[in-house]
Amino acid sequence: MSGAGDGITRRGLLAGLAGGAAVAALTPRLAGAAGPKTRVIRVESDRVWAGDARDPRVVAAMVDAGVMALAGASTPEAAWRRFVKPGMRVGLKINLLGRPLVYTAPEVTDAVAAGVIAAGVKPGDVIVWDRWKDHFGPTRYKFGTGRHGESVEAGGRYDGARVLKGSEGTAPIDTIAADRTDVTISLPILKDHGSSGVTLALKNVAFGCYDHYRSAHDNNCDPYIAEAYGHFVTVTRVPLIVMDATEACFDGGPRPADRGRLWRANTVYVADDPVALDVVGRKAIMAKRAEKNLSDTTRRCRHIETAIAKGLGVGDPSRIEVVTVRV
Numbered sequence: 001m002s003g004a005g006d007g008i009t010r011r012g013l014l015a016g017l018a019g020g021a022a023v024a025a026l027t028p029r030l031a032g033a034a035g036p037k038t039r040v041i042r043v044e045s046d047r048v049w050a051g052d053a054r055d056p057r058v059v060a061a062m063v064d065a066g067v068m069a070l071a072g073a074s075t076p077e078a079a080w081r082r083f084v085k086p087g088m089r090v091g092l093k094i095n096l097l098g099r100p101l102v103y104t105a106p107e108v109t110d111a112v113a114a115g116v117i118a119a120g121v122k123p124g125d126v127i128v129w130d131r132w133k134d135h136f137g138p139t140r141y142k143f144g145t146g147r148h149g150e151s152v153e154a155g156g157r158y159d160g161a162r163v164l165k166g167s168e169g170t171a172p173i174d175t176i177a178a179d180r181t182d183v184t185i186s187l188p189i190l191k192d193h194g195s196s197g198v199t200l201a202l203k204n205v206a207f208g209c210y211d212h213y214r215s216a217h218d219n220n221c222d223p224y225i226a227e228a229y230g231h232f233v234t235v236t237r238v239p240l241i242v243m244d245a246t247e248a249c250f251d252g253g254p255r256p257a258d259r260g261r262l263w264r265a266n267t268v269y270v271a272d273d274p275v276a277l278d279v280v281g282r283k284a285i286m287a288k289r290a291e292k293n294l295s296d297t298t299r300r301c302r303h304i305e306t307a308i309a310k311g312l313g314v315g316d317p318s319r320i321e322v323v324t325v326r327v
Helices: 010-018 021-032 056-071 076-080 106-118 175-180 201-206 214-221 224-235 274-291 302-309
Strands: 038-044 090-093 126-130 151-154 158-165 170-174 183-186 189-193 237-249 267-271 320-326
Touching: 038 056, 038 274, 056 076, 056 106, 056 237, 056 267, 056 320, 076 106, 090 106, 090 175, 106 126, 106 237, 126 175, 158 175, 158 224, 170 175, 170 224, 175 224, 183 201, 189 274, 201 224, 201 237, 201 274, 201 302, 214 224, 214 302, 224 237, 224 302, 237 274, 267 274, 274 302, 274 320
Parallel strands: 038 320, 090 126, 090 183, 126 151, 183 237, 189 237
Antiparallel strands: 038 267, 158 170, 237 267
């Protein structure tokens, strides 16, 4: 991948990580992880940025390191094969709503696409997508064929046969998720939301993969978010979530008005449990809000507790192990 000419390669970064204290400390915990706990991998680096641009090699190394840690695998290829297999059609569900200031970084998406393809998935069987065509502008995404041969396109066509029947209405699922891919890898952002408190893994699917009904935003988007996610996983699988927190939003989301609402968290989160990831992400946002002397908006995030009650994931902090990896 292209980037600053400092002689660092993606494989070199991973080799350095494998030989360092980070993995030495990490490996026993991963190997011995058992029982009811679920893991959320937090990958951080102080080398993400070169001025105002992300270094794609560093971001790619972060994504691979996170997937390796979650899978407990020694190589990126082996790790990615824990989540996708040759012959699968894979959707990468990005989030562009916060454009132009904050949206899933193309560097993160490129890294995930490369990992999926390295696992043996054909490039033409990978679709990078978001629901609204007009959300792609102004962003750095371009419709057509991506750098690894994946397709970049908008959704917006719905499967009338597979419809969420929520407590307040019905909502059809997007055909990319329902009919054109076998699994969805979700790529949300660490971001505040004025109504639901946060917009993370659960909401990226609930509002990003359905033609939602008018009252879906009522009551802080609850119970709609949990109902939609619960329906989604009866139609297709979400084996992996890679959350972009290279630059995150602590206020004014989902579409912040100025860069003063953002901070460079220099982090990528990797998980397979959307509830656990949202619990961890909510804590990070509330900590940043406290640092900025802003109110705690946890009470708005009631959709997470509803998702816990519906059995969509682990929400008890004592059962969530956050493993930090440094690249």
